[in-house]
Each structure stands twice: as structure tokens, then as C-alpha cells.
Amino acid sequence: METIPKEEGLDHTISMFKEGYDYITNRNNEFDSNLFETRLLGERVICMTGKEAGELFYDNDKFVRAGAAPKHIQKTLLGEKGVQTLDGEVHQHRKAMFMELMNPEHIKQLGKLTADEWERKLSEWGEGADIQLYEQAQEILTRAAVRWAGVPLEEKDVPKRTKQLVQLFESPTSVGIQYLRGTSARKELEEWIAGLVSDVREGNLQPPAGTALLTFSKHHDLDGLPLDERVVAVEVLNIVRPIVAISIYIAFLGHALITHPEERSKLEGSKEQPFKNFVQETRRLYPFFPFNAARVKEDFVWNDVSFKKDTLVIFDFYGTNHDEKSWPDPHEFRPDRFDEDQMTPYNFVPQGGGDYAIGHRCAGEWATIEVMKVSLDYLANRMSYDVPEQELGYSKTSIPSIPESEIVLKHIRRN
Ligand code: HEM
Numbered sequence: 001m002e003t004i005p006k007e008e009g010l011d012h013t014i015s016m017f018k019e020g021y022d023y024i025t026n027r028n029n030e031f032d033s034n035l036f037e038t039r040l041l042g043e044r045v046i047c048m049t050g051k052e053a054g055e056l057f058y059d060n061d062k063f064v065r066a067g068a069a070p071k072h073i074q075k076t077l078l079g080e081k082g083v084q085t086l087d088g089e090v091h092q093h094r095k096a097m098f099m100e101l102m103n104p105e106h107i108k109q110l111g112k113l114t115a116d117e118w119e120r121k122l123s124e125w126g127e128g129a130d131i132q133l134y135e136q137a138q139e140i141l142t143r144a145a146v147r148w149a150g151v152p153l154e155e156k157d158v159p160k161r162t163k164q165l166v167q168l169f170e171s172p173t174s175v176g177i178q179y180l181r182g183t184s185a186r187k188e189l190e191e192w193i194a195g196l197v198s199d200v201r202e203g204n205l206q207p208p209a210g211t212a213l214l215t216f217s218k219h220h221d222l223d224g225l226p227l228d229e230r231v232v233a234v235e236v237l238n239i240v241r242p243i244v245a246i247s248i249y250i251a252f253l254g255h256a257l258i259t260h261p262e263e264r265s266k267l268e269g270s271k272e273q274p275f276k277n278f279v280q281e282t283r284r285l286y287p288f289f290p291f292n293a294a295r296v297k298e299d300f301v302w303n304d305v306s307f308k309k310d311t312l313v314i315f316d317f318y319g320t321n322h323d324e325k326s327w328p329d330p331h332e333f334r335p336d337r338f339d340e341d342q343m344t345p346y347n348f349v350p351q352g353g354g355d356y357a358i359g360h361r362c363a364g365e366w367a368t369i370e371v372m373k374v375s376l377d378y379l380a381n382r383m384s385y386d387v388p389e390q391e392l393g394y395s396k397t398s399i400p401s402i403p404e405s406e407i408v409l410k411h412i413r414r415n
Pocket of ligand 1: 083085098239245288292351353359360363
């Protein structure tokens, strides 16, 4: 049996927060191994990176998600008792409820709603406005997300709800006041959506057919029972929150356009392939969701390494997207690399990997790509702007990472 390299010491949670996206890669380099053992949040953890590790991590016979997500993350980002925490048949049944929304026509509709909201903003800004892209994208996406999900939102509440939704994904790794703001935003949002679920069930609200609010409110679990209102709220927020989080990718689209002007001409006239390439390379290169955790279901041996039941295992998304074996010159922005389809569900994992229906791969990947393509068309073709001097760095240690200037665009004009 192989012994895997081990990071000595009592606990390395602080190093993980200090080194952020690079924590696992730094140890891989130090140990010359894509597998190592450490201690995080007071327990023994195995960290792994790369395509083969991905194949292992997404094997449902070997790993479960129950008891894997830290409470800190459930109290802010994810919510409790949602699809991310389920396993086996119960997970597949709940996941099917999400995947029902992800048909091509419905995804196109999300793209159309996103375009409508860009148009609304362009009219609101008028000619010559100065904006911060990340902030504006948050509101564009909140409006598009609630419309797509069938959630009524009064105009006066748009700023408040946008802020709360952003707090859900900006707060999970923070401590102190920002973390508390995240937990209270979650409480208020869940109460609001649970109230709407009860209105739907009592016949006082009729969201359009095929929307998340209607579909999830009417969903029955494997025992034929409707979901608890609070759980429906968690799951509706599992649609609305991540759509708003695409604002981070939109800020990075802006960053990529500014720092790679040579790529811009390829996007003239909304051609399909260059758009797809640009979006995929943005999702591959820039830091977003760093890694995820699962627990060993039963003892097993893999590549001569023993995995003991209940051990926490972390699969490094960021490191796998930058693994030289799959991605030559991994830190360069080169959209054309996606001309040749070299991605697999295990080496390209910005939103997790594996299978949508039976695994925990992100249900919203196609939705994300559609929203990004529509937004890229606005940024590259449908508007002009000046780019002032600004701080274009982005942190590799704060999670999630956001470009420092949040992308300032000046003198916006509609083309
Ligand atoms: C902003 C960009 C997004 C990122 C970076 C992202 C990332 C992720 C990641 C890393 C996972 C876990 C994958 C795993 O552990 O295997 C996940 C799961 C999930 N995502 Fe996304 N996501 C994004 C957008 C979306 C969107 C737009 C939606 C819905 C419209 C969505 C819905 C979900 C759901 C429902 C799950 C749980 C799947 C399961 O547990 O089976 N995500 N996402």
C-alpha cells in the first residue's frame, strides 16, 4: 500500500484561507503529488487534483455528500436540506426536478430575459454614463433570475433583494460581521420565498408554467409528499442565487476583453464558435468555485492508496482547470484552445464535473454559458465605452475572487 504525502501539523485551515485558490496546488508542487493528506477544520482530509482524481470523486459508489458541506457554507451559500446535501435515489429524484428546467428552449428564454435586462440598463444609463460592471451586472441578473424563476419582485425591492442575494455568495468564507450579514440575508430570503410558496399552494399566486417557483412548489418527493416550504425556498434560491453570481463571471468577461484586446475582433458579429471559446476560457482561467468536498462511503483502495470510510476528500476544481497535463500554458488566456474539444467531464470543472443527472455536477452550467454569451455580446458588440486606468488585479486568496476595480467602464454608448 502507498503512503500518500502528509502535511504535518495540527491544523492547516488558516493556511488554506491565506493561500486560497492556490492552497492545494502549492502542496501538490511541494510534495510532487496530486494527492496529499492534511488536517482542515479539525479533521483529517485528503486533497486531490486532476482528471483521474475527478473520475474518482464523481464515482457515486465511492463518495457521498451527506455530512460533507461545512455548516458555515450551508448557513450562507447553500441553505440546509437542499439538493447539494443529498445522495442516491433521493438525490437523483430531486436533481431531476432541477434538470426539468434546463431544456434548450427554457435556457434560450433565460438568454432573452438577460438581453431584455441589458436593454433596460442601457436605456436607464442613457448616453455617456460611467458604470461599475460587477455592480450593474448584479442587478441585471437579479431581475432576469426572478423573472425566469417566476418570483414576483416589486420594483422598490430590487436593490434590497439584489444586495441580499449577493451577500449569499460573497459571505461564505468570511468571518465576523460579513458572515452574519450572509446568514441574515439567507434567513430573510428564505422567509420571503417560503411565503410565496404558500401563496402558490393556496392558489393566491399563479407563476407561469415551467418556472422554478411553480415546478418546485408542486414537486413531490419519493414518498409522494410535497417538499417542506422552507426546502422549496432553499431550492428556488438554488436557482436565483447562482444566476446572480454569474455577475462575477461577467466582471471577468470584462477583464478578459480589456486585457486581451487581440481577442475582441474575433467576436465581431456574434459568431457562435468564438463566443463559446471566449466564455469557456473565461470559466477555465479565472478563479471562482475553488473546490468541493465529499465523504468516503465505504473503505476502498485506489492506485494503491487506502481511503477509509467517512474520510473527508476535497477535489480541487481550480487546480484541475490549471493542470498542465490537460491544459498547456494553463495560466494564459487562449480561447482558441477550445477549437479542439479536449474537455472531458473530469478535466474541465469550473462548475464541478461528472454527470448532471446522477452526480452533483452543476445543474446550471448551460444557463451560465447562455447568460455569459448574451452578456459578452453586449460587452463586445452592442455597446461602446472607454476603459479608464484601473486596478485590474484580482486576488487568488479571497474567495470568491472579484477584479479589484470591479471593472469601470466610462462614457457608455449604445451601438
Ligand atoms: C455562477 C456560476 C456558477 C458556478 C461557478 C457554479 C458552481 C457550482 C458547483 C461547483 C457546484 C457543485 C458541483 C459539485 O460538487 O460537483 C454546483 C452545483 C449546483 N449548481 Fe451551480 N454554479 C453556477 C451557476 C449555476 C446556475 C446559474 C444554476 C441554476 C440556474 C446553478 C445551480 C446549481 C445546482 C442546483 C447545483 C447542485 C447540483 C447537485 O447537487 O446535484 N448553478 N454549481
